[in-house]
Amino acid sequence: QVSTDKKIYDHNSEVKVSGTVANLRADSPVTITVVGPQNNVVRAEQIEVSADNTFETTFSTAGDLFRANGDYTVRVQYGPQQINDKVVIQLVGEAPEKASACGVGEIAVKGGGQVYCVPYEANGAVVTSATASSATKSLTLKIATESDGAISVKIPREVLDAMGDNGQDQDFVVTVDDQEADFTETDTTDSQRTLEIQFSQGDSQIEIIGTKAVPEFGTMAAIILAVAIVSIVAITARTRLSISPRY
Known part of the structure; x- marks a missing residue:
C-alpha cells in the first residue's frame, strides 16, 4: 500500500511517498516509478523496506521532467510476484522558465x-x-x-x-x-x-x-518609461510644426 503526503503540488515541491508491505522479503527492494501526463516515466528508484515493513522516500517536482501540469502516477512494485499499488498526484501552477531562486515553501x-x-x-x-x-x-x-x-x-x-x-x-x-x-x-x-x-x-x-x-x-523601468513618454511628446510636437501650413 502506498500514499503521498498530499494530492496536489506545485512545480517546486517535495513529494513524500510512504507505504507498507504485507510480507517482508529479504533482499527485495521496493521499486517506485513515477509516470507523467504523457505516459512517460519521469522518475524511477529502488528503496529498501524497513524491518517494520514500511518504506519511505521523497522526490522533487522541480526540473524539466515535471514541467507539465496534470496527473502523475506513483507506482510501487514489490517482490518476485510484482505485487503493486499506485497513487495519483496532481501538479498545478506555472512551471518556472529556469531554475527558481525560491526554495521549497x-x-x-x-x-x-x-x-x-x-x-x-x-x-x-x-x-x-x-x-x-x-x-x-x-x-x-x-x-x-x-x-x-x-x-x-x-x-x-x-x-x-x-x-x-x-x-x-x-x-x-x-x-x-x-x-x-x-x-x-x-x-x-x-x-x-x-x-x-x-x-x-x-x-x-x-x-x-x-x-x-x-x-x-x-x-529603472519607470525612468525609461518617463523618457519614452517625453520623447514621444517632443516628436509629436515637432511633427505638428513641420506640417503646419505656411502663408
Whole structure:
C-alpha cells in the first residue's frame, strides 16, 4: 500500500511517498516509478523496506521532467510476484522558465520588476501563482485546493503593507473569491507581517489588500518609461510644426 503526503503540488515541491508491505522479503527492494501526463516515466528508484515493513522516500517536482501540469502516477512494485499499488498526484501552477531562486515553501511574487520569495505554509492547497499590484495595493494568490484548510503567508513589508497616516500598522483587508474573509495576524516584525487565512475547498483566489504595494515597474523601468513618454511628446510636437501650413 502506498500514499503521498498530499494530492496536489506545485512545480517546486517535495513529494513524500510512504507505504507498507504485507510480507517482508529479504533482499527485495521496493521499486517506485513515477509516470507523467504523457505516459512517460519521469522518475524511477529502488528503496529498501524497513524491518517494520514500511518504506519511505521523497522526490522533487522541480526540473524539466515535471514541467507539465496534470496527473502523475506513483507506482510501487514489490517482490518476485510484482505485487503493486499506485497513487495519483496532481501538479498545478506555472512551471518556472529556469531554475527558481525560491526554495521549497516559498512562492515567487512578481512586482516592481523583481521576483520576491515569500514564505508560506498551506494545509489543503498549494499556491499556483502570486502577483503584487500597486494599482490595487494588493497581493493576489491563486490557489488550487484539495480540501478546506488554511494558509499562513509571511508578507515582506517591501512587497505589501498596511499603515495609517500616522505611520502605525493597520489591518489588512482579505477577500477569498471576492468575498471578505476573516484572518488572523499571527506575527509582526519590522520587516514582515504574517497572516493566517482560512479557505474552503473549491476556492481559487485570495487577495490581501493594504495601503501600499511594490510598484509594477522598478525604478529603472519607470525612468525609461518617463523618457519614452517625453520623447514621444517632443516628436509629436515637432511633427505638428513641420506640417503646419505656411502663408
